[in-house]
Amino acid sequence: MRTVTLYIAMSLDGYIADRNGAVNWLHGHGDDEENIDTYSQFINNMDTVIMGWNTYHQITAELSPKQWVYEDLTSYVITHRELPSTDKIKFVKDNPCEIVRSLKQQQGKGIWICGGSSMIQPLIQDGLIDEYYISVIPTILGSGIRLFGEITNEIKLRLVRTQAYNGIVELIYTCR
Numbered sequence: 593m594r595t596v597t598l599y600i601a602m603s604l605d606g607y608i609a610d611r612n613g614a615v616n617w618l619h620g621h622g623d624d625e626e627n628i629d630t631y632s633q634f635i636n637n638m639d640t641v642i643m644g645w646n647t648y649h650q651i652t653a654e655l656s657p658k659q660w661v662y663e664d665l666t667s668y669v670i671t672h673r674e675l676p677s678t679d680k681i682k683f684v685k686d687n688p689c690e691i692v693r694s695l696k697q698q699q700g701k702g703i704w705i706c707g708g709s710s711m712i713q714p715l716i717q718d719g720l721i722d723e724y725y726i727s728v729i730p731t732i733l734g735s736g737i738r739l740f741g742e743i744t745n746e747i748k749l750r751l752v753r754t755q756a757y758n759g760i761v762e763l764i765y766t767c768r
């Protein structure tokens with residue numbers, strides 16, 4: 593069975609975007625020489641990425657408007673919009689939990705949950721995330737879009753590894 597991983601960054605106070613939905617604060621406090629490329633190692637184990645419409649739109653409109661950055665992955669974008677899918681980008685209206693349950697049963701590498709919050713919450717609630725890779729950015733936003741909302745059941749995690757670089761602390765957990 594495939595592994596489902598939430599790989600995401602959040603502010604020290606638990607936000608994945610500021611009050612305007614922006615993510616331009618996603619950096620450490622040193623220079624680029626202090627950065628460690630954990631993304632490249634992570635992405636080698638993935639062949640699928642799932643995201644909501646807002647994340648997709650932010651990538652295509654702001655972060656990488658000229659090139660789809662996940663061209664080596666099959667992308668699922670959860671949206672109510674009627675958009676034509678391609679071989680590599682699939683626009684789906686299904687419940688994110690149903691999509692993940694179905695994909696977990698198929699052959700392949702890992703499944704990356706990319707964002708956003710409204711898509712992540714039901715996956716957490718239903719216990720469908722196997723691993724949590726969370727990079728804590730040395731910024732306090734005070735408000736914005738929270739990574740973790742209210743859940744009805746407690747989820748116990750096991751710390752696998754930590755790594756610090758450029759003021760960022762990367763926390764890697766698996767479910768117990």
